[in-house]
Amino acid sequence: MDAIKKMYMMKSCRKILEQCLNVQPKENLLILTDINTAEIGEMFSLVGEEMEAEVVMTIMMPTSRHGDEPPRIIAEAMKAADAIVAPTTYSVNHSSARKAASDAGARLIFMPDANEEIFLDGSLDIDYLEQKKKIDKLSKILEEGSEIRIRSALGSDIKMDIRGRHAVPQTGICHEPGSISPPPCIESAVAPVEGSTEGVMYVDGAIVPGRPCEEPVKLTFEEGKIVSIEGGQDAKMLEELLASYDHPNVYHAVEMGMGMNPKAKIGRGGQTEDEAEFGTMHIGIGNGITFGSSIRAPGHCDLVMRDPMIEVDGKLLMKDREIFLD
Numbered sequence: 001m002d003a004i005k006k007m008y009m010m011k012s013c014r015k016i017l018e019q020c021l022n023v024q025p026k027e028n029l030l031i032l033t034d035i036n037t038a039e040i041g042e043m044f045s046l047v048g049e050e051m052e053a054e055v056v057m058t059i060m061m062p063t064s065r066h067g068d069e070p071p072r073i074i075a076e077a078m079k080a081a082d083a084i085v086a087p088t089t090y091s092v093n094h095s096s097a098r099k100a101a102s103d104a105g106a107r108l109i110f111m112p113d114a115n116e117e118i119f120l121d122g123s124l125d126i127d128y129l130e131q132k133k134k135i136d137k138l139s140k141i142l143e144e145g146s147e148i149r150i151r152s153a154l155g156s157d158i159k160m161d162i163r164g165r166h167a168v169p170q171t172g173i174c175h176e177p178g179s180i181s182p183p184p185c186i187e188s189a190v191a192p193v194e195g196s197t198e199g200v201m202y203v204d205g206a207i208v209p210g211r212p213c214e215e216p217v218k219l220t221f222e223e224g225k226i227v228s229i230e231g232g233q234d235a236k237m238l239e240e241l242l243a244s245y246d247h248p249n250v251y252h253a254v255e256m257g258m259g260m261n262p263k264a265k266i267g268r269g270g271q272t273e274d275e276a277e278f279g280t281m282h283i284g285i286g287n288g289i290t291f292g293s294s295i296r297a298p299g300h301c302d303l304v305m306r307d308p309m310i311e312v313d314g315k316l317l318m319k320d321r322e323i324f325l326d
Contacts, residue, residue: 006043009119013040013047019128020109020183021083022175025052030081030106032074033088034062037114040087053083065245066112066209067094067287067299079104083174087114090209093182094287094300105177111272112182113209118269123184123276126263128172135188135260137325138317139167142190145312148256150201150281152308154216158199158283160192160256168291180290184264185276189257189284191291195224197253201283205266205304206274207238208282212267219303226251226285241301245286249297254288256281257302258310258318266304274304279321281308 017023029048033041038059048055058074068090069075075097078084084106091112092098101108111118118124142148143166150158167190172183203217217235220228226242229235242250257275264276275282282304286297310318317324 005116005120009040009116010043010047012119012124013044015124016085016109016183017044017047017051020172020174020181021085021107023048023051023053023083027053027082028080029053029055030077030084031055031057032070032078032084032086032092033057034060036062036089037087040114040116040119044085044087062089064090065299066091069095070097075100078106081106084108085111087111089113091182093180094289098180099289102178102180107174107177108180109174110180110182113270113272115270118184118273121265121269123261123264123269123273126261128183128186131186131260131262132171132173134323134325135169135171135186138188138258138260138323139169141312141317141325142167142188147313148192149311150256150305150308152202152305154202154204156200156202156305156308158197158201158221160198160253161196162190162192162256165190165193166292182272184261184269185272186260187257187276188260189255189291191255191288191293192224192253194252194294197221197224197283201303201305203234203303203305205277205280205282205306206271207234207241208271208275208302208304210234210237210241210271212274217303221253224253245297245299247298249295250286250299250301252288252295252297253283253285254293254295254300255284255291255302257284266306275302279307279318281305281310281318
């Protein structure tokens, strides 16, 4: 890696540790990496040491998919940390180890699909505190809402019940014990009531994990789960991915999320950036542990739609990439 590239990447690392995690001198900072992302972890370690944190870096073999449990020894280290940054190949978020670490008070920034481009393309270089104000307003609307309706020009029309559900803001700011966030993916999300998601969705943004969509994938939801997947090669990829989990719950809707990063772009920096782009919406399926759903599954997938029109209780929340928060 050349010196100029390293300098810019370390600038992004510093922003994560300073603004997002608020790492303090003498705090126990765990850098969790795997053999694919160790070089990124080393830069976080250097910045953490400059900030006078007590830095420990671990390198594991990559897990096989998002939500897989890390080795037990790493799970124990996570519980002992004050702050964790996890640039890894696959997400640790939807794992019992992550939940145990959060319950123990660790602040966690998780960065699945971590790669150089994400640290260089500008998607991490945003004012997280300013975006937090908007995400908090959005979360309040979702928290107080009863029904969401989502439509698109391609023919999407989905309804879901969110009565009594707590919104989950992911602002990039993890200053409180137990807080988590996956920058550059900043968003607000809410779990639909189990069995309530109904309708048709055209996925024309991205499939995460997977890739940006080359052609739309038509999904039909009945009683809260996918009952039909139609389309070309992207639809086939999704069918094979979900079948590989060999578990019926991976087809259940557990999240409605809205991307809130004004500098993120689908298809550019990685899969966390795919679901972060402002003006997109995604439905998460599978494991709902992070969002307050009772659905448990061995994995979690996000299905991203571009340019949705979103209504909460009949009031317009988003249209033509404009959000209405007042």
